[in-house]
Amino acid sequence: MDYFTLLYDGFVRVMRPDIFVIMLAAIPFGLVFGIVPGLSGLTALAILLPFIYGMEPLAGLALLLSAHAVVYTGGSVSAILLGIPGSPPNAATVVDGYPMARQGKGGQAMGAALMASGLGGVFGVLVLVAILPVLEPIVLSFGSPETFFLALMGVTFIAVVGEGPMQKGLIAGALGIFLALFGYQSVTSVPRFHFDTDYLLDGFRIIPLALGLFAIPELIALSAKGKSVAQQGSVSNVTFRHVMEGCAAVFTHWWLFLKSSTIGAVVGIVPGVGGETSPFVAYAAAKQSSRTASTYGQGNIEGVIAPESSNNAKEGGALVPTLAFGIPGSTGMALLLGGFLILGLEPGPEFLKEHMDLGVGLAMVVAIANIMAAAVMILLAKYIARLTFVRGHILAPLLLAVVVLGTYASKNNEMDVVYVFIFGALGYLMKELNYSRAPLILGFVLTNSIESYLHISLRSFGPTFFLRPISLLIIALLVLGIAWPSLMRLGNRRKSP
Amino acid sequence: MKQLEILFPALIIVFAGFVVGAGAFYYQYDMQVMQFPYLVGGVLIALATLRLVQAIRGKRLPGEPAEPEEPTTESLAEFTRTALWLVGILPAAWLLGYLAGIPLYLLAYFRAHGESWMVSVALSLAALAVTYFVFIVFLRVHLPIMPIGFQ
Known part of the structure; x- marks a missing residue:
């Protein structure tokens, strides 16, 4: 089957009524999590994870990806109207978006942000669709030693370049791998470290872990705050005409849009760099090359278009290493890998060979979700933004109820609910102590592959399995990745007098 | 906060040591089962021990806030x-x-x-x-x- 037929088939599959309904349900969910500051896309993904049990792969992943892909679209609205980024990557949009809103140009800023987000998301997908067939022969040349080192590199990279200090990230990654050692070992089927309890025979589950790490700490913060996030700002001076003027501005600044989206997609491809980086890089690049650079920070529409284009474009880019190598390009993709695991899929070289159609389908999901989210927000943003005025005392317990019910629903096991709170305590501690939580979940998800491929490599190639050329290249990258922060510090120290 | 910075890696060391120890001495799994836990447990304990020593000495890691907020x-x-x-x-x-x-x-x-x-x-x-x-x-x-x- 040629690639264009695959693309067409992917589109047809995504437009199936059941998939379309799932996307329609997931998009408002993602938008709400984007709009309400403090509720990140990661929390949305974690809360949705239990609901994909028993779904067919495309449906389950469409639910997760549709919600995740549009979080930043929602986040731009609170960044502009209230001066509070809905999610961390929207922080760059505040710089010019909020001053625009205060000057009575909130509608234009919102229109520009939403159109840039929607089209940026589609641009990221185009990059993904263009790269996947090129990558296929490359990833198929990878054997078990290379795949083992790739998985190890994924955990290491997200630990090194993720939030918080590198050393704490590495501890988190190793802890994630360690927690996944409980239960039946895939190689020998021996139940490991079950401590004579039935629950641990299957090991710790991904859903209580993900919800505990990413939902409970945010709910504690939301509940402790109590009040609504938005105490200021106004949504009343936004008119549809102004929004449409903002949308049109993206087309008049088409070169800026293309440049920023390209930056987003490229940053997204780099494993582990995360979402917060690309909008700021795009903003800086836009300012550097702008004729109106002096008005940046005072309400320049270019300062809204640049970060928002890159924000959504990076998700398409982040899917490239996730699908092709099983290495997530962002923290959200690390959680998405958990979704793949629940659905019995393992992204990586074999995935592209066997499930290229699914990969293309997922690209279509991201593209369509971005367009739909932008359309919904252009029409309803003014009303949806009022959600930020809902008090934390109301939101936190309602979301907690969804977390508890969703966790129980995933396996009908009360112990899962208890473990949500145990892992919640772990997540809270990690958040307070500045330990990145993404490497932990990624280590947990990738352990099965890491251990199996290590075992196969040792059996097939002996203890010198790491001496194969591609393996050596990956090891070099791994070492460089770990040493990079120290090298940068050394370089900076030499530069400064 | 400093106490928590010490307590957290210490708990990780105890937890990982206990689990690996149980596998080796209580369950007496063979090497094929324990090979990977030894490797991961070893790395985890080594990293956590390094962090524990740094936390006891009050060393601030690069990328951490200069003055972490102490809880009241x-x-x-x-x-x-x-x-x-x-x-x-x-x-x-x-x-x-x-x-x-x-x-x-x-x-x-x-x-x-x-x-x-x-x-x-x-x-x-x-x-x-x-x-x-x-x-x-x-x-x-x-x-x-x-x-x-x-x-």
């Missing part, structure tokens, strides 16, 4: 109150069943946090409706609707 008695009391309220959903669901326990928990939570009776009852009834129609009717989840142990 009030902030600790506030955290404990918040955490206990959130964990309270567990006994509520276990003692009263998920269908009744969760809406009643929400009602108690809203009232205790200053919401009006009207808002509290309306939201709790909405939660009851969502729990019943979404989870039991639509998703066909076997939610315990009686107290746990009395199904």
Whole structure:
């Protein structure tokens, strides 16, 4: 089957009524999590994870990806109207978006942000669709030693370049791998470290872990705050005409849009760099090359278009290493890998060979979700933004109820609910102590592959399995990745007098 | 915060050491089963030990805030109150069943946090409706609707 037929088939599959309904349900969910500051896309993904049990792969992943892909679209609205980024990557949009809103140009800023987000998301997908067939022969040349080192590199990279200090990230990654050692070992089927309890025979589950790490700490913060996030700002001076003027501005600044989206997609491809980086890089690049650079920070529409284009474009880019190598390009993709695991899929070289159609389908999901989210927000943003005025005392317990019910629903096991709170305590501690939580979940998800491929490599190639050329290249990258922060510090120290 | 910075890696060392020790001496798994846990446990314990030593010496890692905020008695009391309220959903669901326990928990939570009776009852009834129609009717989840142990 040629690639264009695959693309067409992917589109047809995504437009199936059941998939379309799932996307329609997931998009408002993602938008709400984007709009309400403090509720990140990661929390949305974690809360949705239990609901994909028993779904067919495309449906389950469409639910997760549709919600995740549009979080930043929602986040731009609170960044502009209230001066509070809905999610961390929207922080760059505040710089010019909020001053625009205060000057009575909130509608234009919102229109520009939403159109840039929607089209940026589609641009990221185009990059993904263009790269996947090129990558296929490359990833198929990878054997078990290379795949083992790739998985190890994924955990290491997200630990090194993720939030918080590198050393704490590495501890988190190793802890994630360690927690996944409980239960039946895939190689020998021996139940490991079950401590004579039935629950641990299957090991710790991904859903209580993900919800505990990413939902409970945010709910504690939301509940402790109590009040609504938005105490200021106004949504009343936004008119549809102004929004449409903002949308049109993206087309008049088409070169800026293309440049920023390209930056987003490229940053997204780099494993582990995360979402917060690309909008700021795009903003800086836009300012550097702008004729109106002096008005940046005072309400320049270019300062809204640049970060928002890159924000959504990076998700398409982040899917490239996730699908092709099983290495997530962002923290959200690390959680998405958990979704793949629940659905019995393992992204990586074999995935592209066997499930290229699914990969293309997922690209279509991201593209369509971005367009739909932008359309919904252009029409309803003014009303949806009022959600930020809902008090934390109301939101936190309602979301907690969804977390508890969703966790129980995933396996009908009360112990899962208890473990949500145990892992919640772990997540809270990690958040307070500045330990990145993404490497932990990624280590947990990738352990099965890491251990199996290590075992196969040792059996097939002996203890010198790491001496194969591609393996050596990956090891070099791994070492460089770990040493990079120290090298940068050394370089900076030499530069400064 | 400094005490927590010390306690956290110390707990990791004890946890990893206990688990690997149980595998080696209590279960006596063979090498094929324990090879990977030895490797990962070793790396984890080494990294956590390094962090423990740094935390005891008060060394700040690159990328960490210069002056981490020390918790006050009030902030600790506030955290404990918040955490206990959130964990309270567990006994509520276990003692009263998920269908009744969760809406009643929400009602108690809203009232205790200053919401009006009207808002509290309306939201709790909405939660009851969502729990019943979404989870039991639509998703066909076997939610315990009686107290746990009395199904």
